Amino acid sequence: MDSTMMYSLLTLGGVAGGFAMILYIVARRFHVEEDPRVAEVEAMLPGINCGACGFPGCSGLAEALVAGAEKKDLSGMYCPPGGSDTMSAVAEYFGLAAPTSAPTVAVLRCNGSFDNSPRRAEYDGPSSCAVAHKLGTAGSACTYSCLSEGDCVAACNFEALYMDPTTGLPVVIDENCTSCGACVTACPRDLFEIRLLGKGKKPRRVWIACRNRDRGAVARKNCSVACIACGKCVRTCDTIVKAISMKDNLAYIDPDICIACGKCVPECPTGAILATFPVKAKQEDSQEPVSTGTENTH
Amino acid sequence: MSKTFPMGGIHPPDTKISAAAPITPLAIPAEVVIPLGQHIGAPAEAIVKAGDKVKAGQLIAETAGFISANIHSSVSGTVKKIDDVADPCGYSKKAVYITVEGDEWAEGIDRSSTLKKEITLDREAIVEKIKAGGIVGMGGASFPTNVKYMIPEGKTADTLVINGVECEPYLTADHRLMLEYADEMLVGVEILRVALGVEKAVIGIEENKPDAIKLLTEKSAEYAGITVESLHMQYPQGAEKQLIKACTGREVPSGKLPIEVGCAVNNVGTAYAVYQMVQKNQPLVERVVTVTGKQVSKPSNFLVRIGTSYAACIEAAGGLPEDTGKVISGGPMMGMAVADLSIPVAKGTSGILMLPKAESVRPEVEHCIRCGACVSVCPMGLEPYLLEKFARADKWDQAEQRAATDCMECGCCSYACPSGRPLLDYIRIAKGEINNRRRARASQ
Numbered sequence: 001m002d003s004t005m006m007y008s009l010l011t012l013g014g015v016a017g018g019f020a021m022i023l024y025i026v027a028r029r030f031h032v033e034e035d036p037r038v039a040e041v042e043a044m045l046p047g048i049n050c051g052a053c054g055f056p057g058c059s060g061l062a063e064a065l066v067a068g069a070e071k072k073d074l075s076g077m078y079c080p081p082g083g084s085d086t087m088s089a090v091a092e093y094f095g096l097a098a099p100t101s102a103p104t105v106a107v108l109r110c111n112g113s114f115d116n117s118p119r120r121a122e123y124d125g126p127s128s129c130a131v132a133h134k135l136g137t138a139g140s141a142c143t144y145s146c147l148s149e150g151d152c153v154a155a156c157n158f159e160a161l162y163m164d165p166t167t168g169l170p171v172v173i174d175e176n177c178t179s180c181g182a183c184v185t186a187c188p189r190d191l192f193e194i195r196l197l198g199k200g201k202k203p204r205r206v207w208i209a210c211r212n213r214d215r216g217a218v219a220r221k222n223c224s225v226a227c228i229a230c231g232k233c234v235r236t237c238d239t240i241v242k243a244i245s246m247k248d249n250l251a252y253i254d255p256d257i258c259i260a261c262g263k264c265v266p267e268c269p270t271g272a273i274l275a276t277f278p279v280k281a282k283q284e285d286s287q288e289p290v291s292t293g294t295e296n297t298h
Numbered sequence: 299m300s301k302t303f304p305m306g307g308i309h310p311p312d313t314k315i316s317a318a319a320p321i322t323p324l325a326i327p328a329e330v331v332i333p334l335g336q337h338i339g340a341p342a343e344a345i346v347k348a349g350d351k352v353k354a355g356q357l358i359a360e361t362a363g364f365i366s367a368n369i370h371s372s373v374s375g376t377v378k379k380i381d382d383v384a385d386p387c388g389y390s391k392k393a394v395y396i397t398v399e400g401d402e403w404a405e406g407i408d409r410s411s412t413l414k415k416e417i418t419l420d421r422e423a424i425v426e427k428i429k430a431g432g433i434v435g436m437g438g439a440s441f442p443t444n445v446k447y448m449i450p451e452g453k454t455a456d457t458l459v460i461n462g463v464e465c466e467p468y469l470t471a472d473h474r475l476m477l478e479y480a481d482e483m484l485v486g487v488e489i490l491r492v493a494l495g496v497e498k499a500v501i502g503i504e505e506n507k508p509d510a511i512k513l514l515t516e517k518s519a520e521y522a523g524i525t526v527e528s529l530h531m532q533y534p535q536g537a538e539k540q541l542i543k544a545c546t547g548r549e550v551p552s553g554k555l556p557i558e559v560g561c562a563v564n565n566v567g568t569a570y571a572v573y574q575m576v577q578k579n580q581p582l583v584e585r586v587v588t589v590t591g592k593q594v595s596k597p598s599n600f601l602v603r604i605g606t607s608y609a610a611c612i613e614a615a616g617g618l619p620e621d622t623g624k625v626i627s628g629g630p631m632m633g634m635a636v637a638d639l640s641i642p643v644a645k646g647t648s649g650i651l652m653l654p655k656a657e658s659v660r661p662e663v664e665h666c667i668r669c670g671a672c673v674s675v676c677p678m679g680l681e682p683y684l685l686e687k688f689a690r691a692d693k694w695d696q697a698e699q700r701a702a703t704d705c706m707e708c709g710c711c712s713y714a715c716p717s718g719r720p721l722l723d724y725i726r727i728a729k730g731e732i733n734n735r736r737r738a739r740a741s742q
Contacts, residue, residue: 120637121635124660125660125720126724130727131727134723134726135387135388135634135635136387136388136389137635137636137638138388141637141638214382215382218382
């Protein structure tokens with residue numbers, strides 16, 4: 001063995017040894033004790049990092065749950081996509097009571113279909129609601145309405161949304177919706193809202209399917225099913241539970257107060273209030289149901 | 299070779315078919331709709347109510363904030379209502395509806411055509427007058443003119459740059475104005491020069507308007523400070539930063555204003571409006587609008603009262619051609635397709651363009667082939683293909699690092715892209731998002 005090789009081996013060996021030393025010291029000195037429970041809890045969560053819980057991803061919620069378990073309190077931490085099954089599994093792991101939350105679902109607050117709110121111009125820009133919203137002239141004459149370009153459908157990770165080609169409106173498939181809120185963020189016109197799913201086998205819920213804040217006459221001119229802020233629903237509900245309020249020419253039904261009685265639905269002169277269940281029309285008008293569930297009205 | 303800006307740019311066919319049409323006053327319509335937000339900044343606040351009698355030139359809405367502009371009635375008549383009207387974008391804005399009765403002007407306004415050369419006011423009085431007259435940039439952006447002349451502390455100006463470039467295809471409003479109102483416009487430039495407190499004023503005009511260059515060179519000889527610069531044809535030379543670079547060789551830094559390099563830029567239309575206000579007391583209530591298109595029977599340049607509907611302008615130019623695919627507010631490069639012809643002409647409406655169906659369709663979108671055409675034509679030195687990618691992927695931080703907000707939305711990238719990609723559409727999204735995030739950061 002000649003000396004060149006000797007020197008090479010010694011130098012490289014020395015360098016490697018030196019670095020190994022440094023690594024060893026650093027690893028010892030800066031060792032972070034990780035709670036093994038975080039990883040275990042995270043494994044129980046869906047692992048889709050949707051952010052619907054309000055924490056940064058599933059690991060964020062797992063950390064919060066472990067921290068909560070230390071204080072024997074898991075309230076305020078709920079994984080909407082995982083639902084009660086996931087939460088009870090997590091609670092069982094800690095030996096605590098499972099945090100509960102009433103199931104929710106994404107609801108579209110616009111019924112401006114091709115028939116109800118005719119399109120005034122042909123939009124030939126990129127197929128993106130965000131772009132169409134910027135240009136403004138796209139979609140129907142109602143500047144609060146659905147632009148039909150499907151940003152919400154693209155944002156949904158759970159195949160809970162599809163675009164109905166006959167109406168130009170997205171449809172929520174309740175069973176698939178995890179209420180993660182991706183569609184709420186994606187819609188440039190803020191048409192989606194996460195609302196309580198409602199009670200019953202076929203969940204009952206009632207909502208205002210409109211976001212138009214124009215004056216009634218203008219709103220009605222641009223869309224036959226727009227909320228015209230007449231206040232009839234407010235007056236009706238005021239005698240029942242006072243769930244409906246009026247702001248900026250637009251009625252809003254508070255899902256936390258609403259008992260889904262459906263009394264407001266036939267009161268609406270434009271049919272802007274939708275319900276997931278059939279509602280009988282008022283006696284003096286006709287006997288036909290005015291609203292027959294989400295699937296049919298969209 | 300004559301001067302131009304060095305980076306990027308394109309030269310689309312100029313198609314200035316209305317260049318020979320003299321400016322003719324358009325008949326006053328039966329009703330005008332005057333939007334309260336015709337400028338960049340806060341919309342003005344109405345000071346009239348339904349039933350009020352107003353005269354032409356009377357103040358009907360006052361500035362609301364530092365960056366805002368007064369609005370004056372363009373006609374005499376009765377205020378019908380204050381209600382919403384769509385802007386070219388399609389979104390509703392408040393506007394004053396006035397039913398026209400006769401054509402009576404408010405007191406003190408000189409409607410005669412006698413040229414008044416002598417400038418009697420001092421700097422501050424001029425700026426005050428410009429503000430009172432509700433004068434905004436007539437080139438298209440509609441930035442309140444008086445704000446440009448309030449020079450921030452520590453900054454000094456030495457050159458006034460006047461934009462007579464009109465690099466947008468089709469538009470001829472500024473060209474005709476320079477030819478027909480050269481004397482008035484030059485007095486306007488002189489007033490702006492005094493307002494800025496500088497010795498030098500440069501009027502930049504592109505070579506495709508040799509008659510305007512010749513006329514203004516002759517006429518400006520009597521003004522010691524004013525020179526005319528003949529510029530090579532290159533879009534978007536009418537953009538502030540590009541025009542400064544072409545005329546003075548100075549480069550405005552990213553995110554900064556022209557005052558940073560000692561300049562202020564105003565359009566020739568603005569100079570004319572300033573003349574009207576300062577010398578004749580007439581606020582900004584009318585403007586020259588080019589109504590044009592290849593199939594339009596009478597391509598024209600009209601002197602239009604603010605608030606006249608697009609439909610009335612189009613009617614006067616021979617009506618909407620049958621084959622029209624899009625009606626554009628402004629020029630074909632930066633203008634906006636409108637969906638409703640009842641919308642009113644505003645202070646910033648430089649043209650109404652009717653494009654035939656065949657020319658108004660977007661090309662089919664193909665994949666980016668990394669040819670770099672968009673990069674080589676971007677006058678701001680940006681990478682449009684990359685910004686589009688970031689915008690599509692919601693990577694706002696990266697778009698911000700790559701100076702997406704420097705984009706002035708000239709549309710050269712989309713024009714040059716051989717794959718027909720909607721580059722500008724997505725850069726606009728990125729700009730909006732970045733500005734929202736900056737505001738959110740600032741308020742934290």
